[in-house]
Amino acid sequence: MSKEKPRQDPSEKMQEKEKRPEKEPLSEEEWRRVLDKTRQLSASSEETSEEESVLVMPLTEEAEKSLEELDQRVVERLSSRYVWIAKRGRYGFMFVVPKGKEEVQQWSEEWAGFAVDWCREMLLHIVSTRTLVMLDPFCELRPDRHKAVRVILDSLVKEDLGRWIDEAEGIVRITWKADDEWAAEIRTWALETGRTTFTLFKLKEYRKDLATLPKVELRAILDRLVNRKQARWLDREQEVLEVLV
Numbered sequence: 001m002s003k004e005k006p007r008q009d010p011s012e013k014m015q016e017k018e019k020r021p022e023k024e025p026l027s028e029e030e031w032r033r034v035l036d037k038t039r040q041l042s043a044s045s046e047e048t049s050e051e052e053s054v055l056v057m058p059l060t061e062e063a064e065k066s067l068e069e070l071d072q073r074v075v076e077r078l079s080s081r082y083v084w085i086a087k088r089g090r091y092g093f094m095f096v097v098p099k100g101k102e103e104v105q106q107w108s109e110e111w112a113g114f115a116v117d118w119c120r121e122m123l124l125h126i127v128s129t130r131t132l133v134m135l136d137p138f139c140e141l142r143p144d145r146h147k148a149v150r151v152i153l154d155s156l157v158k159e160d161l162g163r164w165i166d167e168a169e170g171i172v173r174i175t176w177k178a179d180d181e182w183a184a185e186i187r188t189w190a191l192e193t194g195r196t197t198f199t200l201f202k203l204k205e206y207r208k209d210l211a212t213l214p215k216v217e218l219r220a221i222l223d224r225l226v227n228r229k230q231a232r233w234l235d236r237e238q239e240v241l242e243v244l245v
Contacts, residue, residue: 064134071135074121082114085137095140097148108155115152116161120176125213129153129170173217182210183224187231190243200239215239 075085084091094111098104119127132138133145141148153172156162162174177185186203190196195206200218204211210218222241225231234240 068135074118075136077121078117096142097151108151111152112156112159112161115156116174116176119174123209123212126173179221179224182221187225187243196243198241
C-alpha cells in the first residue's frame with residue numbers, strides 16, 4: 001500500500017463497509033496468519049528495528065482488510081463498556097479534540113483508557129499513529145485524526161500505560177499488563193502445561209497474547225524470572241529458557 005495513496009473520508013469508508021456483505025469473523029488461525037504476514041513485511045524493512053516491527057508498517061491490502069474485520073469485532077465488544085462508542089450520534093463531541101486544557105485532559109484520558117482496552121482485545125503490544133488512524137473508531141477523530149491520536153498517545157504515556165519507542169514516528173509500547181504480571185503468568189503457565197523448557201519463538205507460538213510482543217521486551221520479562229531464581233537460560237544466545245520448579 002503506497003504512502004502516497006489518499007485516505008478516504010471516514011464517513012465514505014463507513015458507507016462502503018455497510019455495503020459489503022457480512023463475513024464470518026476471523027478465526028484464531030486466520031488472525032495469526034495476518035500477524036505473521038505483517039511481521040514478515042515489517043522485518044523486510046532495513047529501517048525498522050525489532051521493537052518497531054509489529055503493525056507499524058504499511059500493511060498489504062489483504063492484511064489491512066483482515067485487520068479491519070478484527071477491529072470491527074473488538075469495537076463491538078467494547079461498545080458495552082464505552083457508551084460513547086456505541087452511541088456516536090449522541091456523543092459526537094468525543095470524536096472532536098476539545099480546545100480547553102482541562103477538557104483536553106479529561107477527553108484524552110478517557111480515550112487512553114479505551115485505547116489500552118482496545119489493544120488488549122486486539123492482542124497488540126506495539127501500535128503507531130499510522131496504524132490507528134486507519135481503524136475504527138480512531139479514524140473518525142477530527143478535525144485532524146493524526147494529531148488527535150497523538151494527543152491520546154501522549155496522555156497514555158503520561159499515565160504510565162505505555163512508553164514511546166519512537167516519539168517522532170508515533171510508535172508506542174502499550175502496557176496492558178505489567179511485566180511482573182507477565183513473568184508470573186508465564187511461569188504458572190509453564191508449570192501447569194509442563195512446557196518448562198522453550199525458546200522465545202516457541203513461547204510466542206504457544207501464547208497468542210505474546211505473539212506481537214517484540215523479543216527484546218519478552219527477554220526482559222523472562223530475565224525477571226531468572227533474577228528471581230525461578231528460571232535459567234540454558235542458551236541465552238539461542239534464547240532457550242528453562243522454568244524451574
